[in-house]
Amino acid sequence: MSHTEPVKVEVGLGDRAYDILIGPGLLSSAGTEIADRLPGTRAAIVTDENVAAAHLETLKAGLEKGGIQAAVITLRAGEKTKSFAHLEEVVDSVLAAKLERRDVVIALGGGVIGDLAGFAAGIVRRGMNFVQVPTSLLAQVDSSVGGKTGINSARGKNLVGVFNQPKLVLADTGVLDTLPIREFRAGYAELAKYGLIDRPGFFAWLEENWQKVFAGGQERTEAIADACRAKADVVARDEFETGDRALLNLGHTFGHALEAATNYDGARLVHGEGVAIGMALAHRFSARLNLASPDDAERVEAHLRAVGLPWRMADISGELPDAEALLGFITQDKKVSRGALTFILTRGVGQAFIAKDVPPSEVLSFLKACHPDGSR
Amino acid sequence: MSHTEPVKVEVGLGDRAYDILIGPGLLSSAGTEIADRLPGTRAAIVTDENVAAAHLETLKAGLEKGGIQAAVITLRAGEKTKSFAHLEEVVDSVLAAKLERRDVVIALGGGVIGDLAGFAAGIVRRGMNFVQVPTSLLAQVDSSVGGKTGINSARGKNLVGVFNQPKLVLADTGVLDTLPIREFRAGYAELAKYGLIDRPGFFAWLEENWQKVFAGGQERTEAIADACRAKADVVARDEFETGDRALLNLGHTFGHALEAATNYDGARLVHGEGVAIGMALAHRFSARLNLASPDDAERVEAHLRAVGLPWRMADISGELPDAEALLGFITQDKKVSRGALTFILTRGVGQAFIAKDVPPSEVLSFLKACHPDGSR
Known part of the structure; x- marks a missing residue:
């Protein structure tokens, strides 16, 4: 082209x-x-x-x-x-x-x-x-x-x-x-994020066309432009992150905790991979809280898996701290406000929202449930 | 009161x-x-x-x-x-x-x-x-x-x-x-600056009432409020210093050079004292360039002298670098733009303006003329 x-x-x-x-x-x-x-x-x-x-x-x-x-x-x-x-x-x-x-x-x-x-x-x-x-x-x-x-x-x-x-x-x-392909994939996680936040059509397009985005050419340019437009829209509404801009943190609360839990060791987990797992967890957690259908969580997981991204904690090599310790990394995160836990949750693909006052006990039991060592 | x-x-x-x-x-x-x-x-x-x-x-x-x-x-x-x-x-x-x-x-x-x-x-x-x-x-x-x-x-x-x-x-x-009285006086130089920039009435009021400002009470409060209003007006017009805000640098180009020339040794010269001498020099330089009347320069010098502020280079204890070296400090100043010299000059008390492209040779001969060692 x-x-x-x-x-x-x-x-x-x-x-x-x-x-x-x-x-x-x-x-x-x-x-x-x-x-x-x-x-x-x-x-x-x-x-x-x-x-x-x-x-x-x-x-x-x-x-x-x-x-x-x-x-x-x-x-x-x-x-x-x-x-x-x-x-x-x-x-x-x-x-x-x-x-x-x-x-x-x-x-x-x-x-x-x-x-x-x-x-x-x-x-x-x-x-x-x-x-x-x-x-x-x-x-x-x-x-x-x-x-x-x-x-x-x-x-x-x-x-x-x-x-x-x-x-x-x-x-x-x-x-x-x-x-390197691994780095391209990690960036792709942030690209797909814009579909998951509020552009379900973009996410569906990526499900169809992701191979062309990886291959290069006009589809890559268009996908990057769409993601930039999506982010620019959010930023124009809330330049200084006093409101809606927090939506861009979809996947980042879990993701940052996992990055911290792996000592920011890029051999184990790079930022975009943390975001990929974090987005999958945010959808799965939303389903667990009866906010979204489990089918949406499955769809997100399937796409991340298809492009070769990690999508669950078990995909991280080496041992992870236990669920309590992971929760500790989350509460240290800068997006904690006045001691309450703020998460970006979702009602389904393209329907993310800012949830304040998420009970830490719910997060903990969720982390225990999906922890790779959970059965021990 | x-x-x-x-x-x-x-x-x-x-x-x-x-x-x-x-x-x-x-x-x-x-x-x-x-x-x-x-x-x-x-x-x-x-x-x-x-x-x-x-x-x-x-x-x-x-x-x-x-x-x-x-x-x-x-x-x-x-x-x-x-x-x-x-x-x-x-x-x-x-x-x-x-x-x-x-x-x-x-x-x-x-x-x-x-x-x-x-x-x-x-x-x-x-x-x-x-x-x-x-x-x-x-x-x-x-x-x-x-x-x-x-x-x-x-x-x-x-x-x-x-x-x-x-x-x-x-x-x-x-x-x-x-x-300490010396520090109060140094601050007073910046206060008087607002009269010299564009409020001749305020400067005249200070000539009459400066003792009350030093003594405290309502005159002090009013003088500070007037200075804050004056600065707020300039800042509201030009928050990021792309234009008029440079007027606030009246006295500062010469003043900064003198501070640098005395190695920022507060025992010899503190910032407000440098500004006092710098304002007097800016008026005297403007008179020399036939922009303002020498009477205005004399009036500024007289007021600074009256409140006990230094007003000429000879008022600085110890030796100063020669005129060429002082010019060197001026050209290093951050307010130099694209190699041209920008000064805040004046057409008289309360009539300061931004002068771009001031010839360095004029500055040098002025500095030689008013240098305390100029006769050597």
């Missing part, structure tokens, strides 16, 4: 509105796209060693076509980079490059780089321009939309940061062909 | 609008004022050792009257506290106190504490509630209005931070009686 023009998704946030461009080859046209929106800008690219090896030269050449010179800040790959120490390093490097407020920080990488570089851009000179060039599927459909940036604290993930909307997102769908 | 109700200044920033309350005794009523606006909140007070010794117990008792329990984070006093290391310390302490987004960080102190605590509040959980309780005159008229927060970098002051509007400012005019 021939398609040269990227798909454009507009994120409607008033004076913070911006475009997401989605399609193959966008690294090469980055310079003109950025220069059109930020004439005369200089740039600093923040990236990690792995992404730099694969894509940095392409992006730099693309920027030069638009007359944009860029300093480069290359960090080690991995979640540990989202720390105060690396934030200070990036901030200092951007200042050392003598960039001004109207210049731009470009995040070239996955969610870790986007979160860190976006936070740095948000605080250097109290806010510089910021452009996202997400190179993972997860980052293209999730962390590049909505303006959440941040780092981890010893007390939890993403506890420190700012809301900082980019001026532009360039989601080059071609770079996704260089991803 | 009896006056029990505080004066209220409203800062009109749409959904970020907030009140500044000004008057004696506000520490004691902090609890009810905060609980009225943020029902059910818990709090963390960020302060320094000196301010804690003088005012912490009063504030804590005041908070308890409103049913507000507060954790306390006490830092060492001084500009060095505005660092990444202390930012991380405050962030971690707020998280350790298990505060949530709807809870409040209270800055009890001068500009350093306000800038640091406001920045921390702006990034913990991507933004918590924030209340300023400024205890210096400088902080009451300047740093508590407008939402600028931040820390220093090795590459310059205030280069890292966020715009973060407080939910409330409590300017207790009674605490100012505990300030």
Whole structure:
């Protein structure tokens, strides 16, 4: 299928509105796209060693076509980079490059780089321009939309940061062909999430067409664009997460607990996989609470299984802490408000809702019931 | 003069609008004022050792009257506290106190504490509630209005931070009686600045009434309220400093250069004193460029002299770097844009304006002419 023009998704946030461009080859046209929106800008690219090896030269050449010179800040790959120490390093490097407020920080990488570089851009000179060039599927459909940036604290993930909307997102769908399949799948979990929240038609389309999304081509571009539109809709309604935006956490409460329970060991569980299991658990838990039909839970589990994603706790290698300990990770999660448990539950595929005051005792007995060691 | 109700200044920033309350005794009523606006909140007070010794117990008792329990984070006093290391310390302490987004960080102190605590509040959980309780005159008229927060970098002051509007400012005019006179005077320079920018009537009133402002009472409250109103007007027009807000930098370009030239040694020059000399120099420079009458420069100098403020470079103890080196400090200043020199100049008292493209050669010859070692 021939398609040269990227798909454009507009994120409607008033004076913070911006475009997401989605399609193959966008690294090469980055310079003109950025220069059109930020004439005369200089740039600093923040990236990690792995992404730099694969894509940095392409992006730099693309920027030069638009007359944009860029300093480069290359960090080690991995979640540990989202720390105060690396934030200070990036901030200092951007200042050392003598960039001004109207210049731009470009995040070239996955969610870790986007979160860190976006936070740095948000605080250097109290806010510089910021452009996202997400190179993972997860980052293209999730962390590049909505303006959440941040780092981890010893007390939890993403506890420190700012809301900082980019001026532009360039989601080059071609770079996704260089991803390991496991990472692509993990990103796919977040993509499917938008169907499960409030777009049942999108979920049904994915059930039919997921192989084409994995293969690349126009279906991949359209699926990413649909997910970005879905997230942009939620974010436009609730930029600062005082209400509906919490729906985006579908699967994340269980998922974060499982990530914590596996010590964030990516060999055992990466974020998107945690979300996949978390979404399946959220549907199963909703069925147990008689909110949704068990058929919906089965349908979600079947799709995750079909694409090769883990969907139950038993799919995680190695031992897990017991149900009480898992509940402990949940109550430590930042989405706990005033001691009550808030979950994203569902009335069925595409009918997620925010449930406050979920009794911890119900969560515990559910965790016991579906724990792989539950019979012991 | 009896006056029990505080004066209220409203800062009109749409959904970020907030009140500044000004008057004696506000520490004691902090609890009810905060609980009225943020029902059910818990709090963390960020302060320094000196301010804690003088005012912490009063504030804590005041908070308890409103049913507000507060954790306390006490830092060492001084500009060095505005660092990444202390930012991380405050962030971690707020998280350790298990505060949530709807809870409040209270800055009890001068500009350093306000800038640091406001920045921390702006990034913990991507933004918590924030209340300023400024205890210096400088902080009451300047740093508590407008939402600028931040820390220093090795590459310059205030280069890292966020715009973060407080939910409330409590300017207790009674605490100012505990300030050393030199510090009160330094704050007075920023107060007089608002007359010089665009309120000639206020400047004339200060020329008549400054002794009463120093003495305390209703004139002090009114003068602080007028300065806050003046700043709030500018900030409401240009919250993110893309235009008019730069007027607030009157005196600051020369002032920052002199602070840097004295290695930020408070024994030689504190910020408000640098601003005093900077304002006098800005008027004298404007006269030299035939923009304003020398009579206005003389009038400004005379008033600063009358209140006991330094008003010329010769008033700084010890040797200063030569004019070329001073110009170097100016060109390093963050308000340099695209290599051109931007100054706040004036057409006379109350008629300041933003001058872009001031020739560096003019600045240099002016600095030579008024340098205390100029005759050598």
